[in-house]
Amino acid sequence: MWSRARNDEPDLAAVAEEAAKSGRPAVRLESLGKTYGSGASTVHALKNVRLEVWPGEFVVLLGPSGSGKTTLLNLVGGIERPSSGRIEVAGADIAALSESARTDYRRTRVGFVFQFFNLVPSLTALENVEIIAELTGPNARARSRAALAGVGMAEAADRFPGQLSGGQQQRVAIARAIVKEPPLLLCDEPTGSLDLNTGRQVLGVLRALAREGHHTVIVVTHNSAIADMADHVVWLHSGAVSREQKVDSPVEAADLWW
Ligand SMILES: Nc1ncnc2c1ncn2[C@@H]1O[C@H](COP(=O)(O)OP(=O)(O)O)[C@@H](O)[C@H]1O
Ligand SMILES: [Mg+2]
Numbered sequence: 001m002w003s004r005a006r007n008d009e010p011d012l013a014a015v016a017e018e019a020a021k022s023g024r025p026a027v028r029l030e031s032l033g034k035t036y037g038s039g040a041s042t043v044h045a046l047k048n049v050r051l052e053v054w055p056g057e058f059v060v061l062l063g064p065s066g067s068g069k070t071t072l073l074n075l076v077g078g079i080e081r082p083s084s085g086r087i088e089v090a091g092a093d094i095a096a097l098s099e100s101a102r103t104d105y106r107r108t109r110v111g112f113v114f115q116f117f118n119l120v121p122s123l124t125a126l127e128n129v130e131i132i133a134e135l136t137g138p139n140a141r142a143r144s145r146a147a148l149a150g151v152g153m154a155e156a157a158d159r160f161p162g163q164l165s166g167g168q169q170q171r172v173a174i175a176r177a178i179v180k181e182p183p184l185l186l187c188d189e190p191t192g193s194l195d196l197n198t199g200r201q202v203l204g205v206l207r208a209l210a211r212e213g214h215h216t217v218i219v220v221t222h223n224s225a226i227a228d229m230a231d232h233v234v235w236l237h238s239g240a241v242s243r244e245q246k247v248d249s250p251v252e253a254a255d256l257w258w
Contacts, residue, residue: 022090024091028052028088032050048085051241057217058206058219059217059233060227062221068238069220076186077106077110110185113174113187114190115193117161119172126148128172129179150178151174152201166198167195167202184218203226204252229256231246232244232245232247
């Protein structure tokens with residue numbers, strides 16, 4: 001059900017509009033649990049998590065190290081399977097998908113951004129984006145250039161990662177994540193290895209992606225300052241949601257301080 005015809009130009013604005021009109025959450029977690037190991041060494045990484053995220057929301061998921069943030073992101077992204085509960089994305093339970101449907105889901109519906117940019121050092125910025133663009137549809141080069149332009153990196157298309165700053169590399173990594181136009185953008189500590197200024201720039205890019213209505217963005221971080229720019233803040237503690245808050249007028253990324 002997640003597959004898309006190869007020659008079908010994705011129209012994300014339409015997908016986002018449809019999702020918003022449907023009145024359905026972009027992501028809905030119900031009684032979500034994840035356990036690692038067994039017997040005396042059992043770790044309850046997530047316990048009975050309930051959460052609703054709306055299309056186009058910019059969500060910041062906060063919590064100390066070990067609270068389950070990465071686990072939650074990996075479950076929503078289809079990288080791992082839950083031990084219990086439901087994970088609905090646009091109304092479909094992805095926990096119930098077959099292995100191949102889950103692969104398709106991960107490939108077409110979700111963009112991932114990690115703390116360490118994971119760019120291929122021997123490929124240019126454009127080529128790094130293009131290898132993913134080629135997996136997900138036609139016109140890979142044009143789509144890759146557009147994605148780089150979207151994160152303010154058009155000028156750097158032909159540079160290698162080693163010739164880019166950390167913030168620039170992270171923007172290329174974001175371009176790579178959005179080139180398939182995923183409704184969901186999942187970011188695990190995306191500013192964890194950036195200084196304040198480049199961190200703000202990267203967050204500004206992510207914020208714009210959510211604001212333009214094309215992406216629902218979930219940013220996981222232990223940096224509580226980032227919560228100020230969120231529409232929706234969720235605090236995790238010991239694998240459970242300890243607090244949740246909606247924000248009417250979040251601050252701009254450029255005004256964050258840490
Ligand atoms: N693959 C795994 N095997 C065993 N335990 C794990 C695994 N992944 C995470 N955990 C444990 O689950 C808990 C939550 O981890 P994680 O989601 O990585 O937290 P966070 O991202 O908030 O630091 C921790 O106790 C961690 O040690
Ligand atoms: Mg983590």
